[in-house]
Amino acid sequence: MKLATWNINSLNVRLPQVLDWLQANPVDVLCLQELKLTDDKFPMDAFTQAGYHAVWAGQKTYNGVAILSRQPGTGMIRNIPGLEDPQQRVLALTVPAPGGDIRVICAYCPNGQAVGTDKYEYKLHWFAAMREWLKGELDLHPRLAVLGDYNVAPADADVHDPAKWEGQVLVSGPEREAFFALIDLGLVDSFRLFEQPEKTFSWWDYRMMGFRRNAGLRIDHILLSNILAQDCTACVVDKGPRGNPQPSDHAPVIATLKD
Template sequence: MKLATWNINSLKVRLPQVLDWLQAHPVDALCLQELKLPDDKFPLEAFTEIGYTAQWAGQKTYNGVAIVARQECLEVQRNIPDFDDHQQRIIASTLASPIGDIRIISAYCPNGQAVGSDKYEYKLRWYAALRDWLQGELQRYPRLAILGDYNVAPKDEDVHDPAKWVGDVLVSEPERAAFNAVLDLGLTDAFRQFEQPEKSFSWWDYRRMAFRRNAGLRIDHVLLSDALRDYCVSCVIDKTPRANEQPSDHTPVVATLVLPQAS
C-alpha cells in the first residue's frame, strides 16, 4: 500500500499535474491540501476517469483538503469535532486493507504567519485540538496514518539554513513542541525511519530561486501509528513535480507499506 501527501496550492491550477503524477505513480491514497476551491467545484470526474474516487472538504480561495483513493472511502469525517473553525483543514476516512481497516487523515495545519500573531496563537490552539482528537481516533482506529502539510520543520536538519530561521514561524520552539506532542501519542515520522539524504526538503519558496538553490524546509510529513510503523519499508520525497512549469511550492511525500496478504 502506497500513501502520499501533496500540498498542491490550488487544485484548479494544478489538476493536470496531479492527474499526470497519479498515472505515473499509482498510489493507493493521495492526501491533498490547499485545494482552494469550493465543494461543488471539486473535479471528481477527472479522478474517476483514471480509476480513483475521492472525498474532500473544500473552501473557496483558501484551505481545503481531500483524500483521493483507489477504493471507496468510508466513515468520512470533516474537520476536528468540537473545535469551532470555519477553515477546512481536516478530512478523514477509512480504507480496507489485508490487516484490517486503516484510518487515513489528510491534514492542512495552519501556517501561523508570524510568531506572536493572532494566526500563530490560532495555530497552537489548532494543534492542541488536533492532538486531543487524535488521541480518541487512535483508540478507535489503531491502524492510522495522518498525512499532510504540518507547517512545522521538526528539527534543524529539516531547515536549509537553521541560523537564518531561528525564532521564525515554522521552526519556533512552541510549534515544534506542538508537533512533538502529536508524535507522543504513538505516531512516527515515517521519513525519519530511514536513512535519508542530507538537505531533504518538501517545500521551497517561489522567491529567490529557492528550489534551484535547494533552500527549502521539510514541512510535509507522513505520520504512522505504532500498528502501521513496522509495515513501512520506505518514505521518500519526490522532488520532480517541483520542477514543473507553474508548480506547487510543495512536492509529494510517499510512504510504502508492505502488508501481509489475508489468509
C-alpha cells in the same frame, strides 16, 4: 500499499499535474491540501476516470483538503470535532487495506504567519485541538496514518539554514513542541525511519530561486501509528513535480507499507 500527501496549492491550476503524477505513481491513497476551491468545483469526474474515489472539503480561495483512494472509504469526518473553525483543514476516512483497514487523516495545518500574531496563536490552539481528537482516533483505529502539510519543520536537519530561520514561524519552539506532542500520542515520523539524503525538503519558496538553490524546509509529513510504522518499508520525497512549469511550492511525500 502506498500512501502519499501533496499540498498542490490550487487544484484548479495543478489538476493536470496531479493526474499526470497519479498516472506515473499509482498510489493507493493521495491526500491533497490547499485545494482553494468550493465543494461544487471539485473535479470528481477527472479523478473517477483516473481510477480514484474521493472525498473533499472545499473552501473558496483558501485551504481545502481531499482524500483520493483506489477503494471507496467509510466513516468520513470533516473538520476536528468540537473545534469551532470555518477553515476547511481536516478530513478523516477509513480505507480498505490488505493488512486491515487504515484510518487516514488528511490535514492542512495552519501556517501561523509570524510568531506572536493572532494567526500564530490560532495555530497553537488548532494543534492542541488536533492532539485531543487524535487521542480518541488512535484508540478507535490502531492502524492510523496522519498525512499532510504540518507547516512545522521538526528539527534543524529539516531546515536549509537553521541559523537564518531560528525563532521564526514554522521552526519556533512552541510549534515544534506541538508537533512532538502529536508524536508522543504514539505516532512515528515515517520519513525518519530510514536513512535519508541530507537536506531533503518538501517545500521551497517560489522567491529567490528557492528550489534551484535547495533552500527549503521539510514541513510535509506522514505520521504513522506504531503498528503501521512496523509495516513501513520506505518514505521518500518526490522532488520531480517541483520542477514542473507552474509548480506547487510543495512536493509529494510517499510512504510504502507492506501488503
